[in-house]
Amino acid sequence: MKNIGFIGTGIMGSRMAGNLLQAGFAVTVHNRTQTKAAELLAAGAHWAANPADLAQSDCVITMLAHPQAVEAAALAADTGFLDALRSGAVWMDCSTGNPAFARRMAHEARQRAVHFLDAPVAGSKNQAQDAGLLFLVGGDADILARCHPLLEAMGKGVNHVGEPGMGTALKLVLNHLLATSMLAFAEGLVLGESLGLPQEVLLNALVGSAVVPPYMAGKRTKIEAADFEAEFPLRWMRKDLQMVAETAYDTGAAMPVANSAKEIYQLAVRHGYGDDDFSAIYAFLKHMN
Numbered sequence: 390m391k392n393i394g395f396i397g398t399g400i401m402g403s404r405m406a407g408n409l410l411q412a413g414f415a416v417t418v419h420n421r422t423q424t425k426a427a428e429l430l431a432a433g434a435h436w437a438a439n440p441a442d443l444a445q446s447d448c449v450i451t452m453l454a455h456p457q458a459v460e461a462a463a464l465a466a467d468t469g470f471l472d473a474l475r476s477g478a479v480w481m482d483c484s485t486g487n488p489a490f491a492r493r494m495a496h497e498a499r500q501r502a503v504h505f506l507d508a509p510v511a512g513s514k515n516q517a518q519d520a521g522l523l524f525l526v527g528g529d530a531d532i533l534a535r536c537h538p539l540l541e542a543m544g545k546g547v548n549h550v551g552e553p554g555m556g557t558a559l560k561l562v563l564n565h566l567l568a569t570s571m572l573a574f575a576e577g578l579v580l581g582e583s584l585g586l587p588q589e590v591l592l593n594a595l596v597g598s599a600v601v602p603p604y605m606a607g608k609r610t611k612i613e614a615a616d617f618e619a620e621f622p623l624r625w626m627r628k629d630l631q632m633v634a635e636t637a638y639d640t641g642a643a644m645p646v647a648n649s650a651k652e653i654y655q656l657a658v659r660h661g662y663g664d665d666d667f668s669a670i671y672a673f674l675k676h677m678n
Contacts, residue, residue, distance in 0.1 A: 390479075390535060391415055394443030394470065395434075395450050396462050397484070398426040400619065401510070402452035404517035405483070405543045410434060412542035417443055419462075440465070444473035448536060449480050455628055456486040464497060476502040479532060481539075483524070485509045485564065485625075487632045488554035489639060491527065495553035504532045507553055509560035510544065514620040515607075521545045525563075527556035561636060564629040568667070569650045570602050575671035578612070579678055588613070608668040617662075617669035624663035627654035 391414060395406040398420040409416050410432050419437040420426045430436055437443050440462045449470055453459050459482060463471045471480070480498050482491065482505070491507035498505035506528035516522050522544035526533055533549055540547050550559050574595070581591040595601050596609050611617050630651035637644040657663070657673035665672070 390447040390538065392417070392445055392447050393450065393539065394419070394437065394440075394446035394448070395452070396420070396440055396443070396470070397452035397454075397458075398429060399452070399454070400514050400622070401483075401517045403429060404514065405450070405452060405522070406434065407432065408517075408520045408543050409539065412538075414539070414542065417446065419443065439468040440470035441468050441473040443470050444475070446470075446474065447478060448539065449474065449478070450483060450539070451480070452483045454484070454625060456484070456490045459484050459486065459490075459494070463494065471497060471501050471503060474501070474503050477504070479504045479506065479536060481506045481508050481536060483508050483510055485560050485629055485632065486557055487561065487636045488558045489636070491554040491557045495528070504529065505553055506532060506536065507556045508536075508540075509557055511560070511563055512544075516545075517543075523548060525550060525556040525559045527551055527553045527558075558636075561629065561633050564626070565633050565644075565647050566602075567604070568626050568630055568654065569646055571605075571608070571668060572650050572653060572670055574601060574605055575668070575674050578671055579674045582675070583678065608666075611666060611668050612671055615672065617665035617672060619664060619666045621667050622663065623654060623665055623667040623669055624658050626667040627651060627658055627663075630654060 393414045393416050395418045398418055406416055406429055417435040417437050418426045418429050419440055443449050451459050463469050480503055495505040508524045508526045511523040524540050524544050524547045526549045578591055596606050633647045657670055662669045662673050
């Protein structure tokens with residue numbers, strides 16, 4: 390598997406594609422805005438004017454913001470890549486959608502004799518840069534084995550969790566916990582500050598304690614410096630909570646915490662925090678108090 394098509398060169402995709410280039414794969418990229426692929430092109434990637442131009446790829450990887458963008462890249466009339474790929478090629482979708490969408494894309498791929506893996510990632514910008522992502526994969530084990538060299542170039546591990554859609558299912562569980570724990574931590578900081586506790590005292594006491602997730606250590610400097618340059622934009626965390634809500638509706642699971650968090654993140658988006666890191670939910674809550 391040598392020729393790789395990569396669609397989506399944003400914060401995550403640009404770094405993932407860059408690691409594939411460094412590992413020696415021939416990478417052809419497409420992005421809605423070509424300027425976002427400039428560094429990759431300078432590093433040796435080829436440019437595809439539209440997704441259908443990836444027809445010669447052994448594997449197409451999509452890393453896009455939402456299911457609508459994924460579907461357009463795959464199935465748009467005349468420009469979608471699924472109708473262009475040869476029989477036996479692989480499509481690996483690393484985007485975060487919902488399990489029902491992943492299963493539908495698997496069906497569309499199967500109808501065209503293309504193999505499909507849903508392979509969303511655990512990790513954000515720094516992990517993508519350092520090839521430290523964890524891939525959560527749904528799909529056929531034999532096809533996954535064919536793709537292992539790609540995954541090893543971009544990440545530190547693979548968790549194969551079953552049939553198509555199950556990788557996305559696990560990603561939604563992870564992002565539900567990520568979003569709600571960040572919100573609870575931010576609210577705790579705001580409470581402590583309202584009680585007269587200095588931010589430094591709160592962070593020293595909480596970060597690294599048994600009640601705070603380990604990833605919060607990586608958000609501490611953002612909070613201290615009030616510099617929320619995006620590693621994972623807040624608007625996409627809000628989108629993932631929407632995916633959680635839609636999926637839970639389909640299964641009948643009650644999600645009161647997730648739905649409340651979704652609305653709070655949406656308020657933050659409406660107040661201008663959408664392009665900041667999702668840890669900026671702290672800045673939003675502090676602003677509202």
